[in-house]
Amino acid sequence: QNEKKVFGALGGTVSFGPDKLSLPVTSIIWKQISSSGVVVKAIEWDDDGFVTPKPRFRGITELDRQTGQITISNLSADHNGVYTIDINSKEQEQRFRLELL
Template sequence: MADTGQKVFGESVSVIEGDSITLNTDVTKISKDNDIEWKFGAENNVIAQIRNENKIATFDVPDGRFRDRLKLDRQTGSLTITNITTEHAGRYKVNINGVKLTSKTLFVAVYARLPVPVISSNSSQCSSSQQNCSLVCSVLNVSHVTLSWYKGNSVLSSISVSDLSISLSLPLEVEYQDKNTYSCALNNPISNQTQHLDISKLCHTCADSVQWCVSTEAVIRLVLSALVGVAIVIVLVYDVRSRGAEQD
């Protein structure tokens, strides 16, 4: 099960894409003498403000990324961004004017929602001398993540990607009769997705293949025998009816 949500580390905030996030002013209750102004990005675009005795206004930036997403708390001046996307990552600064000017800066990181890793068999054919089953765990179009194979709670291998959106794959070899618990996990700093390995479903020995073929062949023979039997019955019925018609 994925672990999603908002986590705050000092002046940095991390959140999963699609969630809502609230940037706090650390003010319990603003007074009528307080003016609050929120700015975004290196350009310091004003996106929200409270002025003149709690008159609230929110603003968009030129590219429209904040349209219908901003909510300002009248009591505390805290700013909420709904349905956040990676376009909303960056620096936010709030200025609070009153008896004295105070300000606070927060850096928001937005992580994409993680896909569930896919485990598949990399063994193309069976061999009587083959002792291991080759597997691969893969994910498509991810960034800022780590893909890892686990044996129980211990990491066997891992691969990471930073800012590039690419596909990752990680191989693993296990014995056919291995009874250990294996899993493949994809994680970023605030969430994870895990896929557990079922060796019996993905790894088949030669004996399993032969048994499956024998069972399949038996079923086919049974079906063919039934069809032949039905055909014989139809012929006999037709013959009896034909003889009866001739006698009449």
């Protein structure tokens, strides 16, 4: 697995994303895998717009649909874990491990 470590501070903001996007992009889904292995959607974008289904990401998570980059602000311990990105319904190899310092 191609995993990149990302560090954030409690209450701070962090951004990370894929090295490059192959266009055209019709949908992006960021998922979080917690240390206990539970997978949840952090943020999703498609033709219908943006959705943040989980309260822990709502109002503090943004997605740049041009670059695929996710930004999470007001970080808490709930945001620790591994993040994967699906582009056009295909999971990408690159993963990001977010650790709060």
